[in-house]
Amino acid sequence: MNGENADQGEIGKFDRDASAWWDPEGPFAPLHAITPLRLDHIESRIGSLAGLSVVDVGCGGGLLSEPMAARGARVTGIDLAPETLETARLHAHGTGLSIDYREIAAEALAAEAAGRFDVVTCMELLEHVPDPAAVVEACSTLVRPGGAVFFSTINRNARAWLLAVVGAERVLRLLPAGTHDARAFIRPAELARWARRSGLEMNNLTGLHYNPLTRHYFLTDDTRVNYLAHCTRTNP
Incomplete structure (x- = not known):
């Protein structure tokens, strides 16, 4: 396992709640709520996932x-949190789904599986690692030329700090306090620069928002807080 580009405190934070990953009312409830949106967004950009080779980074x-x-994809899931991965393996076994879960860093997998995947997803990870640009580069290496890479992260500005940290963690208690460090949030321009440097072309940015009155998440053109980026590998 290559864990150089990893924060052990962040890994421990998610492993502490490993048994609660699949509790829709637990600490990962927001992820349960937004997963259908993320999934439909991916297929709206590239078409059906059926038959495609996908690696889910983080x-x-x-x-x-x-x-x-x-939905028919051949999925490899990678993470550096061992207890969390065990939860993932057990749940997949219970549902009868065949997923290759591995405890390996994106950079290490890229060294052994360059260009092997049609799609790479990297959701809510970049803001939790010391060197997000290195993860972007690894994701580009992992995808085949012409393949798609999807990132989901949080913009860095006062509004994002107010809504994603103060609002989501301290007021609404949607997430455990301390889930995010606003200093690690990533502006779209920064992500676009890392993507270009790694041979990725950014095709689309879509915002993800939460309405506290209706308690629903929705996609929007407003990328000032949470956003998803769809990129394509352009270089051979």
Whole structure:
């Protein structure tokens, strides 16, 4: 396992709640709520996942890996949190889905599986690693030329700090306090620069928002807080 580009405190934070990953009312409830949106967004951009080879970078407990597999994709899920991965394996076994879960860093997998995947997903990971640009580069290496890479992260500005940290963690208690460090949030221009440097072309940015009155998440053109980026590998 190559864990150089990893924060052990972040890994421990998610492993502490490993048994609760699949509790829709637990600490990962927001991820349960947004997974259908993320999944439909991916297929709206590239078409059906059926038959495609996908690697889910920073897969956590498998909340996105499983529904992608259920839609016919051949899914590899990677993460550096061992307890979380065990939860993912057990849940997939219980649902009868075949997913290859591995405890390996994106950079290490890229060294052994360059260009092997049609689609790479990297959701809510970049803001939790010391060197997000290195993860972007690894994701580009993993995808085949012409393949798609999807990132989901949080913009860095006062509004994002107010809504994603103060609002989501301290007021609404949607997430455990301390889930995010606003200093690690990533502006779209930064992500676009890392993508270009790694041979990726950014095709689309889509915002993801939460309405506290209706308690629903929705996609929007407003990328000032949470956003998803769809990129394509352009270089051979």
